[in-house]
Amino acid sequence: MSTPPYLQIVQDVKARVIRGELREGDRVPSTRRLAREWSVALATAAKALSVLAQEGVVRAEPRVGTVVTSWRPGGVPRGPSAGVRRAGGGEQELTRERVVAVAVETADAEGLAAVSMRGVAGRLGVSTMSLYRHVRDKDDLVGLMTDAAIAEFPLPDEPPPGWRARLEVSARLQWAACRRHPWLAWVTSLTRPRPSPGLLRHAEWALAAIDGHGLDPDTMMQVHILLYSYVQGIAANLELEQQAQAATGLTDDEWMDRHAPYPALVALGGYPTFVKVVEDLGGDFDLDLDRLFEFGLRPLLDGLALIIDR
Structure with missing residues (x-):
């Protein structure tokens, strides 16, 4: 009987530790990278990391990721809580805050799709069922992650004067949160909003x-949703770019250098204005998302002024 793919990954990581290719404190490949290298589903790669954590081979480190422990073959078996450690050594009790922190670290490094109850438990070195004492399910976990990320960029206690300054503060803080946590733009949709205290x-x-x-209530709600969707719409590209780099190994500039569609468009014809603008740029256009956010925010607020200040 052939070895299941997840066990093949487990065995490979262990072998690399034994050979010294991975040393204590080294980061192990991410779920997404393992899935790509082994041509398996993300769930399979996550299961492999979970098994490695439960066997004490790896552990989750805040702001670092999943790293190799001092594990060696034949050493003292480590229990399922081996991955939950105090900064000064020893074990600490699993808490909701710790679960959320590791889930956020996972999403920051690998995207929201990489977050699962099994995967988070694996990084903590605990059983999946132990997480349910602290969070109801994955949806509850994502909600807590959302609030934790937004809380890093709190709204001021005293709002600035004027509606425009207040809306700008909100937009900039949301953008900063998405900048630090690219997955944040994907946690909710306009048509099915998440009941998050942070978003509320x-x-x-x-x-x-x-x-x-x-303004009538309908117009007020439209203004709020439009502002949120402006930030969310641009921020969604942050994680898309992160995923594309993980899948291809290329930055956006490197990808454009290899796959730029412009020569083909020139040959096809039918897009004269687009081709002219691209040629006039001379390949010197830098699509910077921060710059795009700044470029559009003022015109958006100018347009809202026509409605609010009429």
Whole structure:
């Protein structure tokens, strides 16, 4: 009977540790990288890392990722809580905050799709069922992750004067949160919003900013949703780029150098203005998402002024 793919990965990582290719403290390949290298599903790669954590070969380190422990073959078996450690050594009790922190670290490194109850448990070195004492399910976990990420960029206690300044503060803080946590743009949709206290604070902030300007409730809600969707729409490309780099090993500039569609467009014809603009740029256009965010924010607020200040 052939060895299951996840066990093949486990055996390979162990062999690399034994040979000294991976040493204590070294980061092990991410779930996404293992899935790509072994041509397996993300769930299979996550299961492999979970097994490695439960056997004490790897552990999750805050702000670092999954790293190799001091494990050696034939050593003292380590229990299922081996991956949960205090900074000064020893074990610490599993908490909701620790579960959320490791889930955020996983999403930061590998994307929201890489977060699963099994995967988070594996990085913590605990059983999957132990997580359910702290979070209801994955949806609950993602909600807690969302609030933790947004809390890193709190709204000020005292809002600035004027609706425009208040909306700009909210937009910039949301952008900063997405910049640090690219997966954040994917946690909710406009049509099926997540009931997140963190997101609701921004909704309350935006609606309070434009309250008292004679707008009807429908228009007020449209303004709030438009502002949020502006940030979310650009920020969604942050994780898409992160995923593309992980899948191809190429930066966006490297990918464009190899796959730029412009020569083919020139040959086909039918896009004269587009081709002219591209040629006039001389290959010197840098699609910087921060620059794009700044480029559009002021015109967006200018347009809202026509509605709010009328």
